[in-house]
Structures are given as structure tokens and as C-alpha cells.
Amino acid sequence: MRRLWQGLASIVFWSYERGSWPYDVMVLTIIAFVLLTPRSWFHDQPQLADAGSAGVLLMSQDSDGKTRTYRLDAAMLSPEKRTTRSTPELERETHDIIERRVQEFKDQRFRVVQIDPTLSGDGSVLYYSVTIVL
Secondary structure, eight states: HHHHHHHHHHTTTTOTTTTHHHHHHHHHHHHHHHHHSSSGGOOOOOOOOTTTTTEEEEEEEEEEEEOOOOOOOOSSGGGGOOSSSSOOEEEHHHHHHHHHHHHTTTOOEEEEEEEEEOTTTSSSSEEEEEEEEE
């Protein structure tokens, strides 16, 4: 029994000399484990955001659900369209992005009523708070 415990301790603490047959067996066992273990045993794939709504996040909604405020990542707009004030072109662009990215608005009409930019320290736009009415 003592010999068994010594053998287990040698394996756990990796006390075999390099080039000995127990060392080689342990290395081969590790290589076989790495190469032959099914990928499905490990769930370490990166968690991707929902591609359909990436960049658009529902922030608030009134009690009857008619008015909603979404947070729209400024990176969804091209740099020349990112402005610090609401323009008809910005309203049109944010409307189109929300219509494409939010599933429930695919076949529903809504209107953008307010756009509030949130600025970073250097004055660039981080995101827009877009209020819509159904």
C-alpha cells in the first residue's frame, strides 16, 4: 500500500527524471488528453453578443410601452455622421439602425422624438440616448 501512495505522490509532484519511462508515459498521457478530448467537454467559447441587437440596448420604457429609450453605440454610425446635436440625417440614421437591429420593430412603425449624445472627455460621442414613440 505504501508503494502505491509513493507512486501517486511521484505522479502528482512530477518527481520522475526526464527521459525515464514513467516521465515519457506521463507526457504522452497529457498530449493524448489535449489532442483527443472532445471540444464539447469544455464550454470556453467566447460569449458573443446577439448579432441582431449588438450596439442597441433598451434603457427605459414607459408603463404603457409607447415610449422607449434606447442606448445606441456611436460606433454604429460612420464618423462623419456622429454629431453632438440632433439633425434630420442623424434621426434618419438612428431610425434605420434601430429598425434593423431590434427584432420587434421590423414590421412596426415608430418615430424618433429625441436624441441625446453622451460625450467622452475629449468631446467625441460615446453613445446616443434615442427616445422613440410607437
